Amino acid sequence: MKKADDHHHIENDPNFKGLKVNKGVEDAPSINPNAAKRIIKRKRQLSIDEYVNGILEGNVTVLSRAVTMVESSLPEHQKVAQQIIERCLPHAGKSIRLGITGVPGAGKSTFIESMGMHIIKNGGKLAVLAIDPSSERSKGSILGDKTRMEKLSGEKDAYIRPSPSAGSLGGVARKTRETIILCEAAGFDTIFIETVGVGQSETAVHSMVDFFLLLMLAGAGDELQGIKRGIMEMADAITINKADGQNVERAKLAQAEYRSALHLFPPTKSGWTPEVKTCSSLYHKDVDKIWDMILEYVQLTKQNGYFDANRRSQAKYWMYESINEQLRNNFYHHPLIKKALTINENQVLNDEKSSFMAAKDLLDSYFENI
Numbered sequence: 001m002k003k004a005d006d007h008h009h010i011e012n013d014p015n016f017k018g019l020k021v022n023k024g025v026e027d028a029p030s031i032n033p034n035a036a037k038r039i040i041k042r043k044r045q046l047s048i049d050e051y052v053n054g055i056l057e058g059n060v061t062v063l064s065r066a067v068t069m070v071e072s073s074l075p076e077h078q079k080v081a082q083q084i085i086e087r088c089l090p091h092a093g094k095s096i097r098l099g100i101t102g103v104p105g106a107g108k109s110t111f112i113e114s115m116g117m118h119i120i121k122n123g124g125k126l127a128v129l130a131i132d133p134s135s136e137r138s139k140g141s142i143l144g145d146k147t148r149m150e151k152l153s154g155e156k157d158a159y160i161r162p163s164p165s166a167g168s169l170g171g172v173a174r175k176t177r178e179t180i181i182l183c184e185a186a187g188f189d190t191i192f193i194e195t196v197g198v199g200q201s202e203t204a205v206h207s208m209v210d211f212f213l214l215l216m217l218a219g220a221g222d223e224l225q226g227i228k229r230g231i232m233e234m235a236d237a238i239t240i241n242k243a244d245g246q247n248v249e250r251a252k253l254a255q256a257e258y259r260s261a262l263h264l265f266p267p268t269k270s271g272w273t274p275e276v277k278t279c280s281s282l283y284h285k286d287v288d289k290i291w292d293m294i295l296e297y298v299q300l301t302k303q304n305g306y307f308d309a310n311r312r313s314q315a316k317y318w319m320y321e322s323i324n325e326q327l328r329n330n331f332y333h334h335p336l337i338k339k340a341l342t343i344n345e346n347q348v349l350n351d352e353k354s355s356f357m358a359a360k361d362l363l364d365s366y367f368e369n370i
Helices: 032-042 047-058 060-071 075-091 108-121 174-185 201-206 227-232 244-262 287-303 305-331 333-348 355-369
Strands: 096-102 126-134 158-166 190-192 212-219 235-242 275-278
Touching: 047 060, 047 075, 047 174, 060 075, 060 158, 060 174, 075 174, 075 355, 096 108, 096 201, 108 190, 108 235, 108 287, 158 174, 174 190, 174 305, 190 305, 190 355, 201 212, 201 227, 201 305, 212 227, 235 244, 235 287, 244 275, 275 287, 287 305, 305 333, 333 355
Parallel strands: 096 190, 096 212, 126 158, 126 190, 212 235, 235 275
Antiparallel strands: none
8 A cells, every 4th residue: 555645645546446535726816806906996086076077977976985975084085075065066956855754664765765766757866865773882874775775776866875873963964964965966856864763863854954754654552642742843744654455544543633733833934834644655655646745835935935045044054063063073182182081071970070160171171272
């Protein structure tokens, strides 16, 4: 019997006839070197002109990269983003901005897809800015709106941008408003903003849209107790979704209850009387009527001057919000404050200093050193 060496397998010896072990092959590289080059090439930073021209041409890839710049917290990205926004601003403002909110499970994504398909079939271009709930622990987000809106995401005249809600008031802030400007400059004539749900985010959304739609469910318990009065007062219309099958009668009953509740609220500044509608997004029933109602609202408010006045008021509001945000960021990123914060925090935790005194000392130190 031959002795096996380093280059042959003993199983190949004639005495082991019938057994054969093939020689191994060299490991293939884990990354295709050509693909790696393509990735590096794709990540090349675009110039401001390339961003602006791409957006104005309706290039969705360039638009997405610009939105990523807007959402980035890096100072160099923010500088680029602001220049892009300034250049796009003259081309913005020609869309209908619609805020859509509602209780969890109300079918917001299905409703948006159904109405979105209706808008596109009638020659419109739609951008959906979906604010996705983020984990308070991990700050992670599923960003699953493109999965839930499968048909709409396949349309060339639709753009869906899910964004995580972490790091901003209730999921919506300045970055969403700036994204609206970029989408309008890219030629989208309808902008939907879908919020996390019923909470603080609705106030922020209301301050950046023309029409605020509240989506509700029937037969899910005490409808009027299930939502805050403040949000109902902000709504330009309430839509009871899933009005199909055995739920039709319950939807009609809920519709009557909401109509009665809306009569108790003071008149709106827009001159519009909020309406309550029913629909079935799943079966595309009466979704077109809701869109017709929104167009009716836009026509009315443009005629009485409220539409433009509201836009100007919103621009002023977001100017002050931007000032507040930048002051807050500048304060917390100041080198002296970073050190002093930990010291004062420990003093507060150990009952050595009151919260108000600690805040005063920190602010005094900040203003002395800026």
